[in-house]
Amino acid sequence: MKNAIKKFWDSEDGMGVVEVVLITIVLVGLVVVFKKQITSLVNSILSKMTNQANKI
Template sequence: MWRILEFWQEEDAVGVVEIILILVVLIGLVIIFKEQLVSLVNGILEKITSQSNSI
């Protein structure tokens, strides 16, 4: 029974490590592609603004 509990606790730690690694990768991608993301969002907002004026 003790081994099952130990395994369960060990798996929880793996989940936390996975989440941290995913966050690190996402933050890295945002840093690398910051300029492209900003221009994409600005383009979308400009398009929304211009089309909302025609309504």
């Protein structure tokens, strides 16, 4: 029984999934917190691209 618990404790089979889920949660949280800043940045970049494309 002790060996089974130790083997389970040392197993890392599900660690990749947990890492991906945690990274996704952090990224979604950052997007929610900085939504206004991200939106204004993207709008600014797109308007500059449009203005530069119209000059060509």
